[in-house]
Amino acid sequence: MSQLPLLSILTFLPLIGAILLLFMPKNSHGAIRGLALAVSAVTFVASIPLITGFNPTGGFQFVENVPWIAAGPFQMSYHLGMDGISLWLIILTTFIMPIAILSTWTAVEEKVKEYMICLLLLEVGMIGSFVALDLFLFYIYWEVMLIPMYFIIGIWGGKNRIYAAVKFFIYTMVGSLLMLVALIALYFKAGAGDFSILRFYELNLDPVTQTWMFLAFALAFAIKVPMFPLHTWLPDAHTEAPTAGSVILAAVLLKMGTYGYVRFAIPLFPDAQAKFMPLIATLSVIGIVYASLVAMVQQDVKKLVAYSSVAHLGFVMMGIFALNQQGVAGGMLQMLNHGVSTGALFLIVGFIYERRHTRMISDFGGLAKQMPIFATIFMIVTFSSIGLPGTNGFVGEFLVLLGAFESSMRPWAIIATSGVILSAVYMLWMFQRVMFGELSNPKNQNLKDLNAREIAIMIPLVVLIFVMGVYPRPFLDTMAPSIDNMIAQAKKKQAVAMNVPAGMINPHAGIPGAPPITMPAPAGEAAPAAQAAPAVPTAANPHAGIPGAPPIEAPAAAPENK
C-alpha cells in the first residue's frame, strides 16, 4: 500500500486547483476551463490507486489519523479512511467531476472563473465527506458542500434561481443543525476522546437516547436523500440549477444522505433503526410510487428526471433498511447506478436545453429523426434508468427488491416492485413525446446532432451502464466484506440491547433471520415476527450468508437436501 497520504491528496487537489484559478485572468475562459478540467482529471487519476490498492477484507484503509483541535472539552482529529462502502462513492465523485466540467464548456459564459472555483470547492466537500472518519470533520465537509452548491444554483441558475437556492440551503441547513446537536450529545455520551466514528461504534446507547439521536441524524440525511415528504426542494433545485450543478447534485450530493444512513445512522443506532424501519419503509415506498406518479405528469423534462430521482432513491433506502447483504449491496450499487444514469439524463437534458433554451416536453417531438446519435444514447440511458437487465439499473434494483423481500419488509417490497411498471410508464412516455412523432416544430428542424465533445462526455457513462450491468462483480465483491461488517455491527448491537450473547449471532448473516414462511407475506404477522427474530438465535436463520460459509447450526431439514 502506498505510504502517501492519498486521501488527503485527493481531497485537497481540487482546493489547490481552486486557489490556482484565483490567480488566472478573469477573461481567459479557455484557460480557466482547461485548468479546471485538468485538475479534476488529475484528481480522478489520483483516485485510481484506491481501487488497485484496496484490500476488500481489510476494514478501513489508507487511514490518516492526527490530532487536530483540542478546545476545552472537545478534541477533534484529522481522521481519514475508506472501506468498501465509501470506495466507489469516492470514485463516482472523482469520475463525474471531469464530465460535469466538460459539460459546461459552452453552457456557461459568464463568471466562468467563479463557476469553476465553486465546482472544485464542491468536490473538496464531497470527497472529504466520504473519507472523513471523525464525525466533526465530516460535519465540516458536509457544510462545505452546501455553500458552493448554493452559489451554483443562485448565480448560474434559471429564472427562479434565488427561490430554489434559498429553499435548498434552508432545507438542508435545518437538518444539519439538528445533526450537529446530536453529534455533540453523542460526543458527551462517549466520554473522553475524539470524534472518531470507530469509537462511537463501540458505544452501547440506551434505546431512548438512540431514538432521539437517530431522529436527528435521520432527518438531516432524509432531507438530503430526499425522502418523501421532505423532497420538495429537489425539483426546484434541479430545474433551476445549471446542468453541471444538476449532474453533481443527482450523482453525488443525494448519495450523501444514503451514505449517511449506511455509515452513521444505522450502525450507530441499530435499535432505533429496527424501531423506525416500518416508518422508513413506508416513506420509501410512498416515495417510489408517489414520485413516479408525479413524474408521469410533468411537462418539464428536467423536473421529470428530478422526480424520478426521488423514486430511485426510495429504492436505495429500501435496500439499506433491509439490512442484509443483498439489500445493502443493492442499495449501494443503486447509488452508483443512479449517479451514472441520472447524471447522464441531466446531461442529456442539458444538451437539448443548450440548443433550444426550453425544457418543455411539448416543445419537442420527432427529434430522433434529426439527431440519431443523440437518440441512441438517450435511449440507452432511458432504459438504464428503467432498469432493463443487461444495464446497470437492473442489478441494483433487483438486489434491493430481493433483499427487501427477504427481510421483514416483505409487504413493502411487494408494493415497491410495482415501481418497475411505473418507471417504464413515465420514462417511455417522456421519451416518446420528445423523440418520436413528427418533427413538426420548425425550431426543431435545424437541430444539430451531438458534437464530438458531447459524445466524448457520454461515452464513458454509456460504457459504464453496460459494464455495471453485465459484470457488476468487481463492485459487489469489493463492497461485500465492508457491508458484512456494517450489518454485523448493527445486528450485534441489537442483540446486546436485548441481552443475547453476541457470539450467537452469525456475523455473516446475509438475511436477518426470518422465520420460515409457509405462505408469503401475511402482512400483519410476518413483519413483527421477523423483526424479533435476531434476538432469538434458535429462530434465527443460521445458514444465511455467503454460500459456502459453514452453517453455525444446521436446521433439522437441511442435511437431507444436500
Next chain:
Amino acid sequence: MFEYVWLIPLFPLIGVVINGLFGKKIKNEAVIGGIATLAVVGSFVVACGILFQLLSLPGEERHFVKTVFTWIQCGPFKADMAFLIDPLSALMLMVVTGVGSLIHLYSIGYMHGEEGFYRYFTYLNLFTFSMLLLVSGANMLVMFIGWEGVGLCSYLLIGYYFHKKSAGDAGKKAFVMNRVGDFGFLLGLFTLFYYMGVNHNVWTVDFTELAKHADLIPVGGVTTVVCLCFFLGATGKSAQIPLYTWLPDAMEGPTPVSALIHAATMVTAGVYMITRMNYVYIKSPTALLVVACVGAATALFAATIGTAQNDIKRVLAYSTVSQLGYMFLALGCGAFGAGVFHLMTHAFFKACLFLGSGSVIHAMHHALHAEHSSADPQDMRNMGGLRKKMPITFLTFLIATIAIAGIPGFAGFFSKDEILWQAYANPFHGPVNFVLWAVGATAAGLTAFYMFRLVFMTFFGETRLSEKAWHHLHESPIVITLPLMVLAALSALGGWIGVPKVLGEALGGLPNMYEHYMEPVLAYSTEYMHTAGLHGLHSEAAEWGLMGVSVLIACCGIAVAAALYVVKPTIPAAFTSTFPALHRAVYNKWYVDEIYDFLFVNPCKALGQFLWKGFDVVVVDGIVNGVAAVFRGFSGILRHVQTGFVHNYAYSMVLGVVVIVACYLFR
C-alpha cells in the same frame, strides 16, 4: 459442440455491433442484410450441431450446462451467465434460429429502400440475441435478461416507424404491459427463491438445481402463489387475458417483425417459461386450473374478435392471441409437451401466414402507390382475386391456413388435436374438463371460419382494385417467396413428428417421436403424476370420437366462411345491419381498450396531477413557504424596533434600567 453453445447468442450480438455502429456508413443494403442474416444462419448451424449431438445421447444424459462467468453474486444469491441444453431448449433454439433465418432473409426483400434499413436489422439481430438468451438461459436471471430484452426489441420494432404517433403509442403500450407481467415474474422469483432458501437451504434460481430439489416444492399453498405470479408474467409476454391488448396494436411494426416476434417466437416465451418450470406447476392444481381457464377463455375471446376485423394483419394478430390461448390450455391441463408442440407448429404456419400477408401488403402497397391511391393496403375490403396475380403467395398461404384450421395431415391438426384431447382427458380439473374442451373446440371452429374468411376475401372472388392498380400488382421477388415456400412445407409436414398414438397405430405403427424426445424434460412431472395417482382418461374410442368432432367443426367453419364470403357475399352485410350493436362491439374489440383506459390509465394520470398540483405544491410547499412567511412576518414586525435613531435606543435603555431597578427594589 455443447461447449460452444455460447456462440449461438454471440453471432447475432456481433451482427448488432457491426450494423449498429457502422450500418449507417455501410449503406449497402445487401451487405447490411447479409451480415444480419448470416449471423442468424450461423447460430442455426450451431444449433443444428447441438441438436444432433443431443440426439446421439441416451435420454437421461440429454442435459448440459455451460457456465461462462458468474454474473451476480451477493450473499446467498448467485446467478451465473450460463446456458442450459436439454431437449426443450434445443427445440426452441432450432425454432428461433430456423424461423429467424428465414425471416431475416425475407426482410432483405421486404424492407428494401426503407430509410432505417440498418436500424431495422440491428434491432432484429438484437431481438434474436435476446430470444436466444431467453430460451437457453440456465437460470431465471439469464432468462429474465432475454425476457426483458425481447420486450425492448419489441418496443423498438413496433415503434420502428416512430414518426407515426400510433406506432410510438403501440410500442409503449407493449412495453408497459409486459412490465406488468414482469412485476409478476419478479415476485414469483422472489417468493420461490426465498421459500426454498429459508425452508430447505436451497438458495438458487438455477433451473437444474431447482429441478434436483423438486421434491421439496410443496403441493399447493406457496407454490400456487409462485405459479400465479409467474403466470402473470406469462400473460404479459404471451398476450393472454388480461394483458393481451398490446398484441393487436403491435401490428404497427413492419410485417416481418410481426411474423418473427409477435407470432413465432417472443410471444411464445410464456409457454416456454411455464414448460421450463413444469415441476413447479404440476404441484399446484389451482394454478393449473387458472392457466387452463385463462388459456381457453383467451382462445375463444380473441377468435370472436378475429371474425370481424378487416385489416389482414389484425385478423392474424387476434388469431395469434387465440392460438397462444390453446398453448396455455394445454399447459393448464398438465400437457406441457402438447403446448410446446403447438408452439412449434404454430411458429411454422403463423410465420408463413404473416409473411404471406406481408407479401400481399407489399404488392398492394406498390399497386396502390402506382395510382397514387391513399387506400389502405392492409384492408381486405380493397383486395380480392389476388390468387391470379400472386400464385406462390396464395398457395403457401392456403397451405398454412389449412394447417391452422386443423385439417388432418397438416401440422396444426396434430398439435391442436392433442391439446383438445388433453383438455378432455386430463386428470386435474374433473367436470371442468368438458367445458375446457367445448370452449377449445368452439374456438377451433371460429378459427377455421375467420381464417378462411381471410383467404376468401383476399384471394378469391373478383378484385376490388382499380384496373390500373390491378395492372401494377405483382408477385413478390424470390427472397420473399422462398421463405414462404419453406415455411409452407413445414406447415404441411411438420406435424408428423408427433403423430398421436391411436392414429400412429392405425397407420401401421408410426411412432410419436416428439413425445419421446420431450420425455427427459417432463420426467419429473410424469413421475409425480404417476405416484400421486393422477391418471388421465384412457379410451381409444373417445379419442377417435373427439378427433372426428374437431375435424367436423373445422369443416363447418370453412363451409360457413365459403357460404358467407364466396357463395352469398350479401349475408355478412345483412347480418351487420340486423345486429348492429353486436357487430360494433366485436369490431371494436369488445371495448376492452376503452375499459382499461377508464379503469387504469386515466385515474393514474389524474392521481399524478392531483399529487403534484395538490399535494406537492399546495400541502408540502405550502407548509415550507408558510413557515418562511411566518418568520418573515415576525421579522417584519421586529424590524420596526430597529429604527437606527440613537434617542430611541437611549429611551429603551432607560426603560430597561427602570424595570431592572424596580424588580430589584420590589423583589
